[in-house]
Amino acid sequence: MTNSAGSYVEKPKTLAALKSEIASGATKAADLATAYYDRIEAVNPALNVYLSLTKDRAIEQAARIDSLAAKGDALPALAGIPIGIKDVLVMKGAPATAGSKILKGYEPPYDATAVTKLESAGAVLLGKLNCDEFAMGSSNENSAYGPVRNPVDPERVPGGSSGGSAAAVAANLAVASLGTDTGGSIRQPASFCGVVGVLPTWGRVSRYGLIAFASSLDRIGPFAANVRDAATLLTVLAGHDPKDATSSPAPVPDYAAESDKGVSGLRIGVPAEYFAEGLDPEVRAAIEKGIEELKAAGCTIKPISLPHTKYAIPVYYLVATAEASANLARFDGVRYGFRSPASENLAAMYRHSRDEGFGPEVKRRILLGTYALSAGYYDAYYGKAQQVRRLLAEEFLRAFAEVDAIVTPTSPVPAFKLGEKSGDPLSMYLADIYTVTASLAGICGVTVPCGATSSGLPVGMQVLATHLGESTAFRVARAVETAQG
Ligand code: GLN
Numbered sequence: 001m002t003n004s005a006g007s008y009v010e011k012p013k014t015l016a017a018l019k020s021e022i023a024s025g026a027t028k029a030a031d032l033a034t035a036y037y038d039r040i041e042a043v044n045p046a047l048n049v050y051l052s053l054t055k056d057r058a059i060e061q062a063a064r065i066d067s068l069a070a071k072g073d074a075l076p077a078l079a080g081i082p083i084g085i086k087d088v089l090v091m092k093g094a095p096a097t098a099g100s101k102i103l104k105g106y107e108p109p110y111d112a113t114a115v116t117k118l119e120s121a122g123a124v125l126l127g128k129l130n131c132d133e134f135a136m137g138s139s140n141e142n143s144a145y146g147p148v149r150n151p152v153d154p155e156r157v158p159g160g161s162s163g164g165s166a167a168a169v170a171a172n173l174a175v176a177s178l179g180t181d182t183g184g185s186i187r188q189p190a191s192f193c194g195v196v197g198v199l200p201t202w203g204r205v206s207r208y209g210l211i212a213f214a215s216s217l218d219r220i221g222p223f224a225a226n227v228r229d230a231a232t233l234l235t236v237l238a239g240h241d242p243k244d245a246t247s248s249p250a251p252v253p254d255y256a257a258e259s260d261k262g263v264s265g266l267r268i269g270v271p272a273e274y275f276a277e278g279l280d281p282e283v284r285a286a287i288e289k290g291i292e293e294l295k296a297a298g299c300t301i302k303p304i305s306l307p308h309t310k311y312a313i314p315v316y317y318l319v320a321t322a323e324a325s326a327n328l329a330r331f332d333g334v335r336y337g338f339r340s341p342a343s344e345n346l347a348a349m350y351r352h353s354r355d356e357g358f359g360p361e362v363k364r365r366i367l368l369g370t371y372a373l374s375a376g377y378y379d380a381y382y383g384k385a386q387q388v389r390r391l392l393a394e395e396f397l398r399a400f401a402e403v404d405a406i407v408t409p410t411s412p413v414p415a416f417k418l419g420e421k422s423g424d425p426l427s428m429y430l431a432d433i434y435t436v437t438a439s440l441a442g443i444c445g446v447t448v449p450c451g452a453t454s455s456g457l458p459v460g461m462q463v464l465a466t467h468l469g470e471s472t473a474f475r476v477a478r479a480v481e482t483a484q485g
């Protein structure tokens with residue numbers, strides 16, 4: 001099932017092409033779903049992308065779409081489109097593991113709002129996608145169910161934590177997918193696998209039904225093979241949800257139409273801090289070429305400075321771990337999934353269930369977060385981190401008074417080899433350097449493929465825009481994509 005280059009890369013058809021085939025009856029949604037399940041059966045053993053399949057539900061939905069098409073009814077935006085869901089989002093009656101042993105056997109009784117919205121728009125949901133345990137990681141090696149392999153080069157990681165979501169689209173095991181991004185978990189794997197990933201503004205997409213990692217940072221967003229399709233998906237996903245009081249009531253634009261508007265006259269900021277020490281020279285060259293192409297497309301390029309960038313990693317790893325330690329307190333062997341059999345009394349049951357159920361990275365974060373929140377240390381760590389977070393956010397807002405978008409590399413390095421960083425948490429954390437800033441600031445962005453290294457590893461350009469500025473990010477990403485040809 002590998003192609004001639006020895007990779008599993010295959011480009012899905014565009015939404016527009018699939019939609020017209022389904023509407024005309026040239027392709028049956030049910031046949032399309034079956035074809036995807038056949039490919040998953042053939043390729044998944046090598047890549048470990050799907051943790052579970054939701055076949056009955058998918059086939060039922062596909063049949064519903066086919067009968068709408070047969071009647072000649074107008075089809076909804078994602079009619080018949082096969083989509084995969086990161087396994088931190090719940091689907092009624094389907095296993096939800098969050099990549100953790102502690103949730104083994106848990107079947108939620110409800111659907112996440114993002115899942116409901118996709119299905120209402122006609123999407124056919126194929127199954128649940130592998131990820132780092134509780135979305136903590138940058139390589140997918142922290143999944144209790146084994147790592148995902150990068151379809152471009154199976155010896156390499158797909159990135160994380162939404163590695164399954166990125167690999168699914170890159171290997172055409174789904175036309176699109178949902179992931180989550182707390183500190184880079186959509187953008188970095190998308191860049192490692194050569195696909196488009198969207199970080200919506202915090203609050204743009206309802207988090208109802210998302211197994212929480214760090215609530216002030218968590219976002220749900222789409223992966224797709226091209227910018228326009230990613231934009232179409234965001235229009236489906238975005239909007240206020242009465243079940244998530246933090247979801248924004250701002251009107252939802254037709255992002256795909258917005259992305260058609262071109263970039264002539266846009267001002268693009270290039271922050272010096274994202275092109276400093278530690279940036280792989282081939283990644284730098286690819287991004288610099290992409291910036292030249294934006295200039296050729298009519299953008300004004302403006303050097304800018306974001307000096308607080310150097311504090312972003314420590315601030316993120318304090319805020320995210322503090323929130324995680326609180327969010328993960330609910331997993332105690334009582335209500336969900338795994339319970340240790342070695343439990344002579346209640347306290348021992350909690351202790352053993354958490355000890356046996358959580359993996360090492362999750363335990364490390366619970367310990368760090370609990371420490372940062374503890375009496376006597378709270379002000380010095382968590383309190384201070386919140387203050388610096390504010391400074392970081394204000395710095396972005398000042399920059400966006402002068403530029404319409406900011407472009408950076410998405411990751412300082414291309415996809416690394418499995419095992420290369422897994423023994424060294426600190427070097428793994430440092431790989432998030434270009435993505436955690438936007439997470440802390442709450443702003444939005446898109447990562448778009450922008451060239452490759454000499455050995456063919458994809459490079460991603462991160463396009464950031466201000467709060468609710470998704471339309472601008474999509475426009476710039478489209479221009480980068482167009483220039484790639
Ligand atoms: N790699 C980062 C972390 O491990 C980001 C994870 C994420 O965005 N979920 O925290």
